[in-house]
Amino acid sequence: MTTLRIAEIFGPTIQGEGALIGEPTVFVRAGGCDYRCSWCDSMHAVDSAYRHDWAVMTPEDVMAEVRRLSGGKPLTVSISGGNPAIQDFAPVIAIGKEEGYRFACETQGSVSQPWFADLDTLVLSPKPPSSGEKTDWHKFTRCLHQAKGCGQAVMKIVVFDDTDYAWAKAAAERHPELPLYLQPGNPEVDPELPVDLNQATDRLLWLIEKVTGDGWFTPRVLPQLHVLVWGNKRGV
C-alpha cells in the first residue's frame, strides 16, 4: 500500500502566486525535497529534521482530509512541497478526479512522474542561481514530456537579483512554449518575523520596472499575495 509523507494539508484559501493566482485552493504540502535552496520558505517541508512533524498518510487519508476541509465540494487541490515529484501522487489524483476535484502541482522539474499527465496544471519552477541549486535541463525536459496530456504546463521563476533575471530570460528562450510567470524573491522567510509590506511591494516594483524597462513583454509579473496578506504565517 502506498503511503505518502505529508508536511501539511490546509485551506481552502486562495492560491497566492502564478498561473492560478486567486483560485480557491486546498494545499497538500509533501514532505521531502532533493534541493536545498538558500532562500527556501518551506524548510519545514524539506529538512528531515522536521520529519517527525510529517504525517504518513494513505492516498485515501489525504483525500479524506481534503474533503473535510472543502466540505466535500470539489475545488482545486495544489500539490506542493518540498518536491512532491519524489513521491507517488497518482492514487490521490485518481480518487480526487473521480469526485470532481482539480489538481495542480508545483515542482522544480528535477524529477519526472507519469502522474504529471493527470494534472490540470503543472507548474515547473526551475530555481535561479541565487538558490545555490543548478537546473538539469535534461531532467526538466523529461518532466515536460511526462506532462503531455495535462491541462496546462507553465513555468514560474523567482527573481532575487540581476543575475537571476538574466537567467530567467535564458530559461524563457529555452522554453518559449511555456507561459512564464516571474515573481520577486522574498528574503524574509522566518515564520517568526513579520514581513515588511513596503519592502515586499518595493521588490515587486523593481521587477516590474526591470521587465517593462527591458521591453520584455512575455512574462506575467506577480507577487506572492499570501506574503502580502499573511506574512510568513503557515497553514493559511
Add this chain to the structure above:
Amino acid sequence: MTTLRIAEIFGPTIQGEGALIGEPTVFVRAGGCDYRCSWCDSMHAVDSAYRHDWAVMTPEDVMAEVRRLSGGKPLTVSISGGNPAIQDFAPVIAIGKEEGYRFACETQGSVSQPWFADLDTLVLSPKPPSSGEKTDWHKFTRCLHQAKGCGQAVMKIVVFDDTDYAWAKAAAERHPELPLYLQPGNPEVDPELPVDLNQATDRLLWLIEKVTGDGWFTPRVLPQLHVLVWGNKRGV
C-alpha cells in the same frame, strides 16, 4: 474622420487586476462614462469637468503613442475608461492588431459595440449595489452577443460589502459561462491621499474568507495590485 476622447495613455506597466493580472500592458483610458459610480476611482476620465484635460486623438494618434511607449514592441493594450464602449475603438484595434498588439477592454456592459468581437479579452464588470448604479442585464447580454468571436470574455465584480457579495453570487448564477473575478472594493480613491496597505490587505482577507467560508469555489479572488504597489497615483 473618427476622433476619440482620451483621458490618458500610459505604460508599459503590469495589469493590476482581473484575468490578465501581471501582464505587461499599455493602458488607453477613454474619456466619458454613462455611469457615476459612488466610489469611481477614475473620475478624471468620467466627469466632463475634466473634459479640457482629455485629448482629442485620431486612431493613428492613439496607436502612435502606444507604439512610442512600448518602443514599437507589441504587447497587450488595455482599453479602459470611463466607459470605452461609448466610443468607436474599431480603427485603433485594426491598426494595432496588424502590428501584433493584443487588445483587452474593460466596460460595465451597458453599451455594446461590434468591435468587442475583435478583442482578445473583454472584461465585463457590472457594478454592484454599492455603486449606486443599476445593471441592465438585457444590455449586458447584448454585449456578450457582440463579443462572440473574441478571444475570451470574463466577468469582474468589485465587492464592498455583504449586499454586493450576495449580488455577485446572483450575477454569477445568471452567467455561469463567464469566468468570474472578484476584487475587494477600495474606498480610498483620493489620488492626493496615501492608501493604507494594511487596510487594503484586510479588505482582501475579508473577501477571501467570505468566499472560502461559503464554499463558493468558482470565482478567483484578487486584489488591485496597483493599489498595493502605487496607492492611487495616476499614470502608473
